Amino acid sequence: MRPEVPNKKRRTMTFTVEPMHPPYAARITGIDLRQPISASQLVELKAVLAKHVVCAIGQDEPPTNEQHIAFSGLLGPLERGKSPKIAGTAERVPHPEIIDQSNMDEAGEIYDDQDRRLAYKRANRLWHTDMSFYDIRATYSALAGHIVPPSGADTEFTDMRAVWDALPASRKAGLEDLVVEHSYWHSRVLGGGPEPNAEERATRPPAHHKLVHMHAPSGRKALYLASHACGIVGWDKSKATALIEELMAFATQPQFIYAHKWRRGDVLIWDNLATMHRATPFDDRTFKRDMRRTTCRERAIAQGGSSIA
Numbered sequence: 001m002r003p004e005v006p007n008k009k010r011r012t013m014t015f016t017v018e019p020m021h022p023p024y025a026a027r028i029t030g031i032d033l034r035q036p037i038s039a040s041q042l043v044e045l046k047a048v049l050a051k052h053v054v055c056a057i058g059q060d061e062p063p064t065n066e067q068h069i070a071f072s073g074l075l076g077p078l079e080r081g082k083s084p085k086i087a088g089t090a091e092r093v094p095h096p097e098i099i100d101q102s103n104m105d106e107a108g109e110i111y112d113d114q115d116r117r118l119a120y121k122r123a124n125r126l127w128h129t130d131m132s133f134y135d136i137r138a139t140y141s142a143l144a145g146h147i148v149p150p151s152g153a154d155t156e157f158t159d160m161r162a163v164w165d166a167l168p169a170s171r172k173a174g175l176e177d178l179v180v181e182h183s184y185w186h187s188r189v190l191g192g193g194p195e196p197n198a199e200e201r202a203t204r205p206p207a208h209h210k211l212v213h214m215h216a217p218s219g220r221k222a223l224y225l226a227s228h229a230c231g232i233v234g235w236d237k238s239k240a241t242a243l244i245e246e247l248m249a250f251a252t253q254p255q256f257i258y259a260h261k262w263r264r265g266d267v268l269i270w271d272n273l274a275t276m277h278r279a280t281p282f283d284d285r286t287f288k289r290d291m292r293r294t295t296c297r298e299r300a301i302a303q304g305g306s307s308i309a
């Protein structure tokens, strides 16, 4: 068998794969997500996702909300939660499967400074993986670029399998026994949001997940961490915080990072069980950025059993 050349374009039966940050992150050409994808394209797409874990698929125009929901539903049971209701606001994208990640209000205007939704969305600028604060975790997220600002606003990724591989054996020792607590409220506060009251806190109890897990699609071990990680079961707070901060810093070193530069019409699909990601700043008081996300879960969840981020 010939060794694989990591940064070369390759043809599958149905599309072309171009590595963007070898050996992970790839751009796929030859699929248009505004059309139904074929059974063989789906099989090949899943295989590319298993290996590359972050994939961009470009279209001349972004898929409609309906097209977006249709193709991402092929990758797993879709999240159908509603965003938490913020008093006095209405939904801009009226589909429960789609999370509106824009800086725009229901009239399509840039949020004003006081809008609490803007502050909440800025928590996306912390390194995270989507929905680690639920027992039933997110697998794939699919983010579609409808309006892309002229500069900034890359989405950055790190490959948590490569991170695990790169940890020295002495540092790996014992980590596989640890269980991490993840809380939605932890990252809201870390991102500069207000402390929740007891009632708010009760609406989103924390979840527990192993710090190191097997990423089944690739058969590689990965660290599973996020800005939502707030403790380690059985450890005191300061010791847990120190380890989480150390591992987050290790995981987000430049050699692991792929920065996605958006083109309008791109759909970026990532595997939350093998990566962390973050939004990066842009002039969100001047330019519109319209991004819409669907999310697959490990298993289907009961209607009304969840919500965003």
Ligand code: OGA
Binding pocket: 101, 124, 130, 141, 143, 153, 154, 155, 156, 277, 278, 279, 280, 291, 293, 309
């Ligand atoms: C997300 C997210 C980052 C971005 O949609 O889950 O974190 O760049 N987005 O918008």
Ligand code: MN
Binding pocket: 124, 128, 129, 130, 277, 309
């Ligand atoms: Mn996210």
